[in-house]
Amino acid sequence: MPVNLQPPAAGALLPVHGMLLGTAEASIKKPGRKDLLVMQLDSQAAVAGVFTQNRFCAAPVTVAREHLASGKGVCALVINTGNANAGTGEQGMAAARATCAEVAALLDCEAEQVLPFSTGVIMEALPLARIIAGLPMCISGLREDNWLDAAHAIMTTDIVAKGVSRQITLAGKTVTITGIAKGSGMIHPNMATMLGYIATDAAVAQPLLQQMVKHASDASFNCITVDGDTSTNDALMLIATGKSDAPAITEAQGAAFDKLQEAVTEVAILLAQAIVRDGEGATKFITIGVEGGASAAECRQIAYAVARSPLVKTAFFASDPNLGRILAAIGYAGVQDLDVQHLKLYLDDVLVAEHGGRAASYREEDGQRVMRQSDITIRVVLGRGAAAARVWTCDFSYDYVKINASYRS
Amino acid sequence: MPVNLQPPAAGALLPVHGMLLGTAEASIKKPGRKDLLVMQLDSQAAVAGVFTQNRFCAAPVTVAREHLASGKGVCALVINTGNANAGTGEQGMAAARATCAEVAALLDCEAEQVLPFSTGVIMEALPLARIIAGLPMCISGLREDNWLDAAHAIMTTDIVAKGVSRQITLAGKTVTITGIAKGSGMIHPNMATMLGYIATDAAVAQPLLQQMVKHASDASFNCITVDGDTSTNDALMLIATGKSDAPAITEAQGAAFDKLQEAVTEVAILLAQAIVRDGEGATKFITIGVEGGASAAECRQIAYAVARSPLVKTAFFASDPNLGRILAAIGYAGVQDLDVQHLKLYLDDVLVAEHGGRAASYREEDGQRVMRQSDITIRVVLGRGAAAARVWTCDFSYDYVKINASYRS
Numbered sequence A, B: 001m002p003v004n005l006q007p008p009a010a011g012a013l014l015p016v017h018g019m020l021l022g023t024a025e026a027s028i029k030k031p032g033r034k035d036l037l038v039m040q041l042d043s044q045a046a047v048a049g050v051f052t053q054n055r056f057c058a059a060p061v062t063v064a065r066e067h068l069a070s071g072k073g074v075c076a077l078v079i080n081t082g083n084a085n086a087g088t089g090e091q092g093m094a095a096a097r098a099t100c101a102e103v104a105a106l107l108d109c110e111a112e113q114v115l116p117f118s119t120g121v122i123m124e125a126l127p128l129a130r131i132i133a134g135l136p137m138c139i140s141g142l143r144e145d146n147w148l149d150a151a152h153a154i155m156t157t158d159i160v161a162k163g164v165s166r167q168i169t170l171a172g173k174t175v176t177i178t179g180i181a182k183g184s185g186m187i188h189p190n191m192a193t194m195l196g197y198i199a200t201d202a203a204v205a206q207p208l209l210q211q212m213v214k215h216a217s218d219a220s221f222n223c224i225t226v227d228g229d230t231s232t233n234d235a236l237m238l239i240a241t242g243k244s245d246a247p248a249i250t251e252a253q254g255a256a257f258d259k260l261q262e263a264v265t266e267v268a269i270l271l272a273q274a275i276v277r278d279g280e281g282a283t284k285f286i287t288i289g290v291e292g293g294a295s296a297a298e299c300r301q302i303a304y305a306v307a308r309s310p311l312v313k314t315a316f317f318a319s320d321p322n323l324g325r326i327l328a329a330i331g332y333a334g335v336q337d338l339d340v341q342h343l344k345l346y347l348d349d350v351l352v353a354e355h356g357g358r359a360a361s362y363r364e365e366d367g368q369r370v371m372r373q374s375d376i377t378i379r380v381v382l383g384r385g386a387a388a389a390r391v392w393t394c395d396f397s398y399d400y401v402k403i404n405a406s407y408r409s
Helices: A059-069 A089-107 A128-140 A147-153 A206-218 A255-277 A296-308 A310-317 A324-331 A364-371 A398-405 B059-069 B089-107 B128-140 B147-153 B206-218 B255-277 B296-308 B310-317 B324-331 B364-371 B398-405
Strands: A019-024 A036-041 A046-051 A076-083 A114-121 A162-170 A173-181 A196-200 A235-240 A285-293 A344-347 A350-354 A375-381 A387-394 B019-024 B036-041 B046-051 B076-083 B114-121 B162-170 B173-181 B196-200 B235-240 B285-293 B344-347 B350-354 B375-381 B387-394
Touching: A019 A128, A019 A147, A036 A128, A036 A147, A046 A059, A046 A206, A059 A089, A059 A114, A076 A089, A076 A128, A089 A114, A089 A128, A147 A162, A147 A173, A162 A255, A173 A255, A196 A255, A206 A235, A206 A255, A255 A285, A255 A387, A285 A296, A296 A310, A296 A324, A296 A375, A296 A387, A310 A324, A310 B398, A324 A344, A344 A364, A350 A364, A398 B310, A398 B398, B019 B128, B019 B147, B036 B128, B036 B147, B046 B059, B046 B206, B059 B089, B059 B114, B076 B089, B076 B128, B089 B114, B089 B128, B147 B162, B147 B173, B162 B255, B173 B255, B196 B255, B206 B235, B206 B255, B255 B285, B255 B387, B285 B296, B296 B310, B296 B324, B296 B375, B296 B387, B310 B324, B324 B344, B344 B364, B350 B364
Parallel strands: A076 A114, A196 A235, A285 A375, B076 B114, B196 B235, B285 B375
Antiparallel strands: A019 A036, A036 A076, A046 A235, A162 A173, A173 A196, A285 A387, A344 A350, A344 A375, B019 B036, B036 B076, B046 B235, B162 B173, B173 B196, B285 B387, B344 B350, B344 B375
16 A cells, blocks of 8 residues: 555646646556546647656657657647557557657647657557547547546556645746656656656746756656666656746746746655655655765665665565665675775664664664654765765565566456 | 475485584574584685675675685684674674684684684674584584585575585596585675585695686576575685595696586586575576677676566566566666667567567467466577676565565564
């Protein structure tokens, strides 16, 4: 079950002026589940995105990159769940292009102005006919106030729909930021995660928007892991419709850019954390902070070694303070000159290890108390410098195995 | 349950002349289980070893390295299970040294001539008093024909005792090679694995023995992973007692060196494979061969990405040919210029994917048939060059979680 995570309440996801959303049940997934989403954008909207670094990236990722690079602007995004259209070769590319062409025909724009996204099983042919049959339902249902429905339509093994809204004031004018995301397994993003969409009605020049989405994804989706598996379909898109009354943001230096970037990043972090809290089989939400490093890279390396260790993750599932497993993971993280004599390990506020071994003050019952919590922080102080990094992950339970041993059935 | 793995039959593990083994129940683990082993070596024996690269390496690893480097020769090895003496700081170093001193006193040699080894839980104090109390029982029971007992005495979560013997003829004289190993979880060796001991009565100069153990471990223990966790205590030791009648091996060029190295490597491979077959919770034994690479390093990188993927491992547990997960793992392995158009994926003899997607000839029932087997080969042909690598792993089952959520209890 998701760890301290509620779906957005009715009305919690605020409309973003200049953007309409419509969903359909296209029978790609099980009957009775929404599995197709179209987002229509105002003609003035700017769009930026970051995509998976997986070499087997999905056909829609390749096509979305091409279409973004065409410079023709974006009229719509189309997203299906239930099938990833990845590992599908030329046939998959053709199916992604055909989906775009169909959306373009229905919305009277060019195919290059449509960005396609898919999520679901890999190496099976995209059910193109069902998608094309479902699109008119999406289009006829396009509404500004439809974000929660959209969050549902992109779920796969997610248990809880994920969405966040924030409002800030720029030059005295209200600006809205709303984001949705999906993802629960195959989560170890490298540039972005399995489908995140954040929109604002602020006006932002496209190059600045690209800078902003990179910053937000590095601080959020690129800091999470559920199972160490980097998806073929990861994408985080940032949309600025320009429909608020606030003045356009045209340079990266300035209070308005900083304020918007901060709010976008906050939304991205909450969405990324929601993915971990709803990680496949998760029962614990674990924050791993590594500080005092010689570089941020080595801090990340150590944080990810701990976050990916099946032995650490199963100990957390069991609420068993078998914390030597954390030391082992730190030790094999690959920081060759790490001196473990100077390292300190904390579990929340409890000092667990120092001087290369268990701290004299450590008592098993203190470790046990923290391990029983559902939200836990592991803090590693390296004593080598001033750099730091933070990663969020979840534990490894019977249910992870169950979910992934039966994903296709 | 172990995958196609039987314990050595009575008499299958051949004595190695010049080497005595004795075990005891020292109450380090559960009562009624052998948990302490002493191996006494002939004064002429040469010893070589490779150890874990984990920065949090255990106290006995540090002490064994020091004692080997002292150049005083090796009189005995002492191995306890139930406690790893890792992450134990200065106290742990003192306990490892005290163990060596006690063995030395009992066998009338110097402490620097004793090599200590430990395996079990991390960051708990070594129960030194119980070890010292158990040593006389080991010593009084020293016998040449005691390898199976020794294989039992080093087990932790292992279900099956692991040992192999081979005999070869050098210059018309019979030479015996016997090896034992333990390990089931925290298995992702980097230089060697969690306790392997191979002994031969051949006579081999120490530098050549070091070369031989490196070669054998690179071809065996360094090609396996159960859970991606590199242990703090990994060690593979190769002992040459020199008690056979075959002439001493004094140079690396020559038929005798090659023949012995081949036999030692074969024993090491069988022991390493036994560890995977008895991997925690394993139900499938999976060989991952990557060929046609530009370098062996990139082949290993891809093989390990597949071998470590929880999604791939749970699909094998389920016998579900959800093989797109293998493509995803290949794609995120980090080979930046990999062109997936030229890649071929086979499951045993079944061509699964080519041209970036599912092979036209692939039928689900063929994949299903192979997935139901207990021994399966994944073959990836990169089409980039002539390099290759091979890795052995197992699947990921409910029992892995169960074993590791309850390891200390």
